Every structure is written in structure tokens, then in C-alpha cells.
Amino acid sequence: MLVLHVVAPADVGGLERVVQLLAQGQVRSGEEVHVAAVLDRGADHLLLDLAAAGVTTHPIILPARAYWRERAATLELCRRVRPDVVHTHGYRPDVIDSGVARRLGIPVVTTVHGFTGGDWKNRLYERLQRRAYRTFDAVVVVSRPLREQLIRDGVPPHRVHVVPNAWQDTAPPLDRTTARRVLGVSEERFLVGWVGRLSSEKGPDVLLDALLQVADLPVSLSMVGNGRQRGSLAARARHLGLERRVRWHGVVREAGRLFTGFDVFVLSSRTEGTPIVLFEAMRSGVPIVATRVGGVPDVVSPAEAALVPPDDPSALAAEIRAVYRDPAAARGRARRARERLLREFGVAPWLDRYEAIYQLVRRATPAAVAP
Numbered sequence: 001m002l003v004l005h006v007v008a009p010a011d012v013g014g015l016e017r018v019v020q021l022l023a024q025g026q027v028r029s030g031e032e033v034h035v036a037a038v039l040d041r042g043a044d045h046l047l048l049d050l051a052a053a054g055v056t057t058h059p060i061i062l063p064a065r066a067y068w069r070e071r072a073a074t075l076e077l078c079r080r081v082r083p084d085v086v087h088t089h090g091y092r093p094d095v096i097d098s099g100v101a102r103r104l105g106i107p108v109v110t111t112v113h114g115f116t117g118g119d120w121k122n123r124l125y126e127r128l129q130r131r132a133y134r135t136f137d138a139v140v141v142v143s144r145p146l147r148e149q150l151i152r153d154g155v156p157p158h159r160v161h162v163v164p165n166a167w168q169d170t171a172p173p174l175d176r177t178t179a180r181r182v183l184g185v186s187e188e189r190f191l192v193g194w195v196g197r198l199s200s201e202k203g204p205d206v207l208l209d210a211l212l213q214v215a216d217l218p219v220s221l222s223m224v225g226n227g228r229q230r231g232s233l234a235a236r237a238r239h240l241g242l243e244r245r246v247r248w249h250g251v252v253r254e255a256g257r258l259f260t261g262f263d264v265f266v267l268s269s270r271t272e273g274t275p276i277v278l279f280e281a282m283r284s285g286v287p288i289v290a291t292r293v294g295g296v297p298d299v300v301s302p303a304e305a306a307l308v309p310p311d312d313p314s315a316l317a318a319e320i321r322a323v324y325r326d327p328a329a330a331r332g333r334a335r336r337a338r339e340r341l342l343r344e345f346g347v348a349p350w351l352d353r354y355e356a357i358y359q360l361v362r363r364a365t366p367a368a369v370a371p
Contacts (some may be wrong), residue, residue: 001031001358004083006074007091007162008038009046013197014165014276015113016046019089020066022224024053025351032056034081036074038092040064051180061325067096072099085358090122091129098132107137111163112146114273114294117311137361138273140354142274145193161357167279171254179261186245189220190324193262193278193286195255196269198227203268203291205229205236206313210268212240213317217324222251224258264323264330270310272296282341287330289319299345304337306330 005023009016019035026033035050036058042143047057056144074097078086086101087109088094094110115126130153133139139155140163141147148159152336174182185191192211196202204223211221223233223246230248237246252258256277259265265281265288272294279299281288288305290296297307307323308315323330 001079001084003033003085003087003358004078004081005033005035005087005089006038006097007035007046011023014273015089017276018111018113018165020046020049020353021103021166021347022087022351023055025168025347026354027054029351029355031036033056036060036077036096038062038070039245043208059320070096071100075104078106084362087111089113091125092127095125095132098136101134105365106366107358109138109140109357109361110136111142112150112273113142114146114271115149116199116271118200137365138357140357143272143298146273147296150358159249161353163344163350163353163357164298165274165276165279166347167276167283167345168347169255169283173260173284174257176260179258183222183249183261185220185222185261190218191261191263192219192221192223192320193259193265194221194268195224195259195280196275197265198223198225198233198322199228200229201271202227203310205271206232206270206311207266207268207316208233208236208240208242208246209313210266210316211242211245213243213314214324215245215321217219217321219245219320219324221246222249222262223247224252224255226251231307235243237366255258256280256284259286262286263327264289264320266316267291267296268310268316269293269296274299279341279345282334282337285331285334287323287334288326288337289316289323289328291316300337300340304333304340306333357363 005019007019023033038048051057058077062069081307086106088098089111094161133155138159140161142165144162146255147162150160153155194207203246237243247259259281263287266291269291274295291310292307293310306319325328
């Protein structure tokens with residue numbers, strides 16, 4: 001089978017990690033895999049990593065909002081490569097590029113990683129994306145709440161498939177001392193770790209408010225990631241008197257290697273699919289405090305992590321304080337979380353699920369690619 005993935009990658013994130021893991025796994029399984037990446041700059045690190053793994057990559061470098069040129073480039077690529085399945089990832093390929101494949105009679109699959117809301121423009125894009133899903137041959141969602149939402153949006157239930165994300169080690173974690181040195185945090189500090197995009201749906205502001213409530217403890221916070229709210233969050237930290245406690249690390253490649261330096265990892269999101277960053281925390285054996293949103297409760301139970309409501313800094317603060325006061329109980333949850341990760345979220349069955357979905361849509365789509 002020849003599979004063409006189409007993605008408009010960001011610098012780093014769960015969507016990009018899923019595309020990478022899926023494409024590399026399919027190559028190892030003997031498929032011919034191509035990845036087209038729509039970029040507004042030179043070749044992204046994602047393409048470099050994929051090419052090294054035997055994936056054929058196609059950078060489509062265009063200025064922002066050059067949508068007709070993007071469609072034309074995708075059309076030319078599909079006619080030249082003649083894929084058996086086109087798999088889109090993210091709102092831009094879902095809305096702009098999927099129709100090109102359908103026009104050529106190629107079955108189209110998408111993976112829905114979640115919705116972020118945000119400003120009016122982003123909400124408009126997401127509305128167009130959710131409407132487009134009604135025409136896809138298969139819509140893969142990474143959590144059960146997403147399936148229910150898309151069915152309410154009018155996507156036929158038989159076309160919606162729940163496939164939670166998978167985990168595979170990409171780089172060994174650093175030892176605790178080295179990780180703390182890289183993070184620039186002394187051993188005597190109790191370190192709260194947060195990793196993600198600095199935007200509203202990830203709830204970094206909620207964690208800052210929670211940090212204020214545990215300021216009587218020797219707590220520091222490492223914020224790993226970047227985003228449009230970086231400046232306003234730094235200003236918020238100054239306003240709260242927390243600027244000496246918070247370190248802003250920006251985007252760090254292979255950030256999962258640093259989790260061993262955390263005393264607790266906090267996922268403060270307002271919305272999620274199945275977050276890859278949660279898998280990274282589980283792998284590292286760090287105690288987890290996470291909001292009970294999206295697919296998070298399907299990945300960790302209260303036996304494996306402290307789960308709290310979203311938008312509740314007091315609940316976050318209480319669980320951070322509990323980890324500080326009873327580290328043995330927290331380490332027990334962390335050990336069970338690691339065991340569950342290794343037991344339930346392997347790559348091989350995950351790849352099998354996608355293979356079955358591809359075969360299903362191929363059988364249901366007899367038309368051939370136009371010359």
C-alpha cells in the first residue's frame with residue numbers, strides 16, 4: 001500500500017509526533033510512505049527526521065494563505081505519486097487538501113487530535129474542519145469524547161474510529177542530576193514541570209495561579225514550550241510576584257528526556273485529545289497531576305495520577321502540595337502509570353488499527369486516480 005500523509009507542521013507538538021511515529025512504523029511494516037508538509041519556510045525538522053527513516057518527503061513551501069497554490073501542488077503530487085490512501089492531519093490539510101484526493105477518487109482518512117477554540121479566526125477554521133469531516137471516508141479520533149462530539153456534528157457514526165495515540169521511546173531519559181543541571185534548577189528546590197504550547201487551551205495561566213497558592217513551599221516551575229501567550233504569561237508571573245520561581249525554557253527538542261528532573265509533572269489543559277506529553281511523563285516515572293479532560297482519564301486513572309477539574313487552580317495547588325508532603329504515595333502512582341503505559345499503549349497494535357482502517361476505506365472506494 002502507498003500512503004500519503006499531508007500535514008502543515010508546527011515547530012513541535014503532539015500532532016507532529018503522531019505523524020512521525022505513524023509514518024516510520026508504516027515504513028518498517030513494508031508500506032511505501034510519503035509525507036507532504038505544507039511550510040511557509042525551509043524544510044522542517046520533521047521532514048529531516050522522516051527522510052532519515054526511509055520516508056519519502058515532499059516539502060510544499062508556500063507563503064501564508066496561498067490556498068489555491070497549495071491545492072494545485074497537492075493535486076500534482078497525488079497525480080504523480082498515485083497513493084492508495086491520503087491521510088490528512090490538522091485543520092489546514094483537512095479543509096484545503098482533502099478535497100483534492102476525493103476529486104481523484106482516492107480514499108481520505110484524517111486523524112482528529114482535538115480542538116483548541118481560541119479567537120474568532122481559529123473557531124472559524126475549526127467549524128470548517130468539523131463540517132469537512134462529514135465527507136471523509138474515515139475519521140480517526142484519539143479519545144471517546146471527540147467521537148461523541150463529531151457524531152453530534154453530523155459525521156456518520158460508522159466512519160468514526162477511536163484510536164488512542166501510542167507511545168514509543170525515541171531517546172533515553174537523562175538521569176535526574178543531569179536533567180536538573182540542563183534545566184538550571186538546584187537539587188534542593190521542589191520542581192514542578194510543565195511542557196506544552198503556551199496558549200489558552202493548555203491552561204498555563206491556571207498553573208501560575210496554582211503556583212501562587214503553594215508559594216510557602218520551596219517550589220520552582222519549569223515551563224517548557226512556546227506560543228503566542230509567552231509575553232502575557234511572563235507579565236502575569238511578574239504581577240503575581242512569581243518571576244523568580246518560573247523559568248521559561250522555550251521549545252526544547254526531545255524535551256521528554258528532561259522529565260526525570262521534575263518532582264511533579266502538571267498537565268493543566270482545558271481541553272485535550274490523547275496528549276503525547278502525558279505518555280512522556282508516564283515513561284519517566286515522575287508523579288503526575290492532570291486535569292480530567294478529553295482522553296486523559298482513558299490514559300491514567302486516579303490509581304496512576306492525581307486528576308483534577310479543569311480551570312481550578314486551587315485543586316491543582318492541593319495536589320501539588322500532596323505530592324510534596326507524601327512523595328512515597330506519589331511515586332507509587334507514578335510506578336503504576338509507567339506499567340500501564342508499557343502494557344496498553346504499544347505501537348504494534350496501534351499500527352494494526354490504522355492498517356485495518358486503510359483497508360476498509362480502500363474496499364469502499366473503487367474509483368481509480370485520474371490520469
